[in-house]
Amino acid sequence: MPKVTIDGHSIEVAEGTTILNAARQIGGDCVPPAMCYYSKLDVSGGKCRTCLVEVTKGSEKDPRPMPKLVASCSTPIMDGMEVGNKTSAKVLDARKGVVEFLLINHPLDCPVCDQAGECDLQNLAYEHGASGTRYEEDRRTFDKIDIGANIQLHMTRCILCYRCVNTADQLTEKRVHGVLNRGDASEIGTYIESSIDNEFSGNVIDVCPVGALTDRTARFKSRVWFLNPMNAHRNCDKCSGETVAWMFGDEIYRITGRKDQYGEVKEFICNTCRFDTKDLAKWTIEGPRHIERDSVIGQGHYELTPSDSTKELKK
Ligand code: SF4
Numbered sequence: 605m606p607k608v609t610i611d612g613h614s615i616e617v618a619e620g621t622t623i624l625n626a627a628r629q630i631g632g633d634c635v636p637p638a639m640c641y642y643s644k645l646d647v648s649g650g651k652c653r654t655c656l657v658e659v660t661k662g663s664e665k666d667p668r669p670m671p672k673l674v675a676s677c678s679t680p681i682m683d684g685m686e687v688g689n690k691t692s693a694k695v696l697d698a699r700k701g702v703v704e705f706l707l708i709n710h711p712l713d714c715p716v717c718d719q720a721g722e723c724d725l726q727n728l729a730y731e732h733g734a735s736g737t738r739y740e741e742d743r744r745t746f747d748k749i750d751i752g753a754n755i756q757l758h759m760t761r762c763i764l765c766y767r768c769v770n771t772a773d774q775l776t777e778k779r780v781h782g783v784l785n786r787g788d789a790s791e792i793g794t795y796i797e798s799s800i801d802n803e804f805s806g807n808v809i810d811v812c813p814v815g816a817l818t819d820r821t822a823r824f825k826s827r828v829w830f831l832n833p834m835n836a837h838r839n840c841d842k843c844s845g846e847t848v849a850w851m852f853g854d855e856i857y858r859i860t861g862r863k864d865q866y867g868e869v870k871e872f873i874c875n876t877c878r879f880d881t882k883d884l885a886k887w888t889i890e891g892p893r894h895i896e897r898d899s900v901i902g903q904g905h906y907e908l909t910p911s912d913s914t915k916e917l918k919k
């Protein structure tokens with residue numbers, strides 16, 4: 605099996621593995637951030653450039669370094685390859701530039717955004733961003749669009765990662781939204797606000813790395829760090845029924861898929877579980893969910909609350 609070394613850590617991985625996935629197998633600090641790649645999607649990646657890494661040695665056969673930084677989510681490893689992520693000054697500098705680019709049009713409305721506290725861009729900017737911007741032009745702005753009864757698109761926040769488009773392609777038979785136009789004029793278009801009414805359409809909310817697609821049934825109900833994320837399940841004939849119930853006391857404020865340490869859902873869930881089943885009696889609450897990523901949610905110490913009785917979870 606080909607061997608790759610990332611930030612000094614070596615691992616043997618299957619032929620064709622990308623640098624990003626090899627890094628995820630090593631784990632820890634050598635894993636590059638990813639805003640558009642999504643492991644559960646058949647097609648993703650190559651759009652946002654946050655996962656750039658430096659290949660300092662191409663392979664055993666051809667040890668020349670790659671001339672430019674490469675997108676780790678779409679570059680397969682070669683035997684003997686050596687890669688710099690956090691140890692590369694070039695990568696850290698480029699990442700700062702990428703964050704600046706992503707923020708050119710992204711509004712700084714974290715204080716009123718439902719995604720705040722679990723936003724990939726917020727986390728990325730915190731870790732890699734510069735404190736100022738050199739951009740002097742006006743940001744692009746769009747009106748908010750309701751996509752059906754349950755989803756709202758706030759295009760002003762979109763970073764055009766294409767995750768939602770690829771999710772809809774994968775999970776629905778008749779995708780009714782996509783990226784229209786080119787360059788600065790690109791936008792997620794829904795053609796006369798057609799509703800996305802497929803039973804799995806709500807998953808576009810979970811895959812959106814920013815607050816561009818939000819759950820209308822939970823918008824503005826609570827800051828995410830005031831809620832207790834609980835593993836919950838129910839018998840569902842459409843999906844596994846395994847979800848996270850975000851609770852305040854005995855009340856379920858929202859339902860999402862269960863996410864892994866990279867913020868990616870483990871399984872896509874159906875709209876009935878997500879939007880239409882907020883009644884606590886319909887769920888079996890398993891206990892507090894461990895949020896593996898560094899997160900403001902963990903600051904609430906919700907995991908210390910008793911896990912077996914939702915009665916005792918009152919604030
Ligand atoms: S709406 Fe969200 S998921 Fe869709 S392209 Fe924009 S940022 Fe990505």
Ligand code: FES
Pocket residue numbers: 637638639640641649650651652653654655656675676677678
């Ligand atoms: S995660 Fe690789 S380009 Fe976006």
